[in-house]
Amino acid sequence: MDTRDLVTRLAGSPLRAERNAITRRLNRALVLGFVGSAILLVLLYGVRSDMPWLILTAMFWLRLAFPLAIVVTSMSLAARLGRPGARIREAWLAVALPLAAMLCAAAGVLLAAPPGYRLQLMLGTTWHVTTGNIVVLSLPPLAAIMQAMRGLAPTRLRLAGAGAGVLAGAQGTLVYSLYTPEMSVPFWAVWHGLALAITAALGAALARAWLRW
Numbered sequence: 001m002d003t004r005d006l007v008t009r010l011a012g013s014p015l016r017a018e019r020n021a022i023t024r025r026l027n028r029a030l031v032l033g034f035v036g037s038a039i040l041l042v043l044l045y046g047v048r049s050d051m052p053w054l055i056l057t058a059m060f061w062l063r064l065a066f067p068l069a070i071v072v073t074s075m076s077l078a079a080r081l082g083r084p085g086a087r088i089r090e091a092w093l094a095v096a097l098p099l100a101a102m103l104c105a106a107a108g109v110l111l112a113a114p115p116g117y118r119l120q121l122m123l124g125t126t127w128h129v130t131t132g133n134i135v136v137l138s139l140p141p142l143a144a145i146m147q148a149m150r151g152l153a154p155t156r157l158r159l160a161g162a163g164a165g166v167l168a169g170a171q172g173t174l175v176y177s178l179y180t181p182e183m184s185v186p187f188w189a190v191w192h193g194l195a196l197a198i199t200a201a202l203g204a205a206l207a208r209a210w211l212r213w
Contacts, residue, residue, distance in 0.1 A: 029148035033141025037175040069098035070170035081160040082152030106189035124187040134195035138172030157207040165203025169196040
């Protein structure tokens with residue numbers, strides 16, 4: 001078969017792109033990531049015995065709201081980064097809004113607290129393990145999301161890896177929020193925010209090797 005015959009056949013029977021293929025692919029990765037993080041949480045840390053009481057408190061749901069908002073906004077960002085030439089500025093701004101809201105809330109709590117109590121609000125009792133725990137729980141979703149994005153067509157590899165890292169970090173934070181005893185907004189802003197930065201950097205570092213196509 002020569003080139004002209006090949007072009008004629010391809011033009012005569014074009015392949016139809018699957019509708020919402022990117023969204024479905026990322027949704028599957030999202031589910032796999034959550035399942036992997038949840039299993040890892042149970043294996044490494046167990047299940048809290050006070051969970052039935054905890055879910056009745058407002059602070060528990062507020063703690064979940066932050067990473068959930070990042071998951072929703074970073075899903076849109078990941079979908080855009082998987083398409084060549086898609087605009088991503090608005091998607092990055094959407095991801096930044098929950099982060100900015102958390103930082104503003106943390107600043108308000110610290111300003112309202114007595115000066116001698118502010119450091120304790122930021123350190124809590126688990127500051128030395130929280131960020132590392134979240135990063136560990138973010139590894140299954142990071143692998144799932146990076147593999148999903150590899151099957152798309154990312155051209156800005158480091159940005160795509162960073163976006164995947166933010167999404168994975170938000171998933172890890174959401175799952176870890178089911179376990180952690182910390183209820184301080186400044187604590188979440190510092191240590192949960194640091195975990196997101198680390199997973200974003202990890203995704204960007206792995207991007208060239210993992211996402212090249």
